[in-house]
Amino acid sequence: MEKRQELYKGKAKTVFATDDPHRLIMHYRDDVSAFDGAKLAKLDLKGETNNKINAYVMGKLAATGVPSHFVGMLDERESLVKAMKMVPVECVVRNVCAGSMAKRYGIAEGTKLAEPIFEFFLKSDALHDPLCNDDHIRVLGWATLREIGEMKAITHRVNAVLKPLFAAAGIDLVDYKLEFGHPTDDPDGPLVLGDEFTPDGCRLWDAKTGEKLDKDRFRRDLGEVIEHYREVARRIGVPL
Numbered sequence: 052m053e054k055r056q057e058l059y060k061g062k063a064k065t066v067f068a069t070d071d072p073h074r075l076i077m078h079y080r081d082d083v084s085a086f087d088g089a090k091l092a093k094l095d096l097k098g099e100t101n102n103k104i105n106a107y108v109m110g111k112l113a114a115t116g117v118p119s120h121f122v123g124m125l126d127e128r129e130s131l132v133k134a135m136k137m138v139p140v141e142c143v144v145r146n147v148c149a150g151s152m153a154k155r156y157g158i159a160e161g162t163k164l165a166e167p168i169f170e171f172f173l174k175s176d177a178l179h180d181p182l183c184n185d186d187h188i189r190v191l192g193w194a195t196l197r198e199i200g201e202m203k204a205i206t207h208r209v210n211a212v213l214k215p216l217f218a219a220a221g222i223d224l225v226d227y228k229l230e231f232g233h234p235t236d237d238p239d240g241p242l243v244l245g246d247e248f249t250p251d252g253c254r255l256w257d258a259k260t261g262e263k264l265d266k267d268r269f270r271r272d273l274g275e276v277i278e279h280y281r282e283v284a285r286r287i288g289v290p291l
């Protein structure tokens with residue numbers, strides 16, 4: 052596999068072409084951002100920590116039949132993935148009320164939810180990722196009814212795998228964000244999971260103490276961000 056030109060630089064990862072048009076390289080940088088890019092920093096070891104956590108989680112998901120773009124880890128900071136045409140929405144599942152949901156409805160952070168709640172957001176930093184519903188997505192052409200169903204079904208299946216995985220490590224999976232797309236070598240097939248699963252895109256609280264182990268440490272200036280990401284990795288069994 053030959054690494055070719057840079058295709059896209061996101062807020063935390065850079066995507067490179069390869070000699071195979073259906074395969075890309077995701078390079079995890081040490082950059083961290085919050086509030087749609089308004090708050091930026093560099094954190095030592097972040098790139099390799101997230102690359103390793105993502106590889107481990109995608110492997111666990113694949114083992115239970117959840118399809119993703121992940122092909123394999125190439126080195127400490129890079130993974131090979133399938134090239135994808137992404138759906139421009141973000142899928143969030145919440146097990147506990149926190150973050151924007153707590154603010155939106157005036158409900159205390161930490162309030163347990165009787166069932167997981169699913170939310171869609173339009174992926175747009177400029178618009179601050181507004182909440183949207185099935186009708187917005189379907190009528191405005193961001194995804195079809197079939198794709199909406201697939202995104203909901205897979206996002207809930209991920210909860211069924213990851214909630215117990217983190218619970219076994221003494222961690223509550225409070226909420227998380229997933230993104231989906233079609234592999235370019237199977238454009239008419241079912242949606243598969245893209246992007247990443249790392250502490251950048253979820254909330255993880257210590258089950259006993261409630262200590263935050265995720266990107267809220269950066270958003271809220273709690274300090275020792277990567278130390279806590281690595282604590283998550285160590286507890287769930289990611290080789291670092």
Ligand code: TMP
Pocket residue numbers: 141143149150151152172180226227228251252253254
């Ligand atoms: P929220 O409470 O800010 O809506 O976020 C819910 C979860 O989704 C939280 O774990 C963070 C994650 N998320 C992202 O990773 N990126 C985003 O752009 C958004 C809106 C949420």
Ligand code: ASP
Pocket residue numbers: 062083084085086087088089251266270
């Ligand atoms: N992922 C978004 C950003 O980096 C939002 C956030 O995490 O606060 O800017």
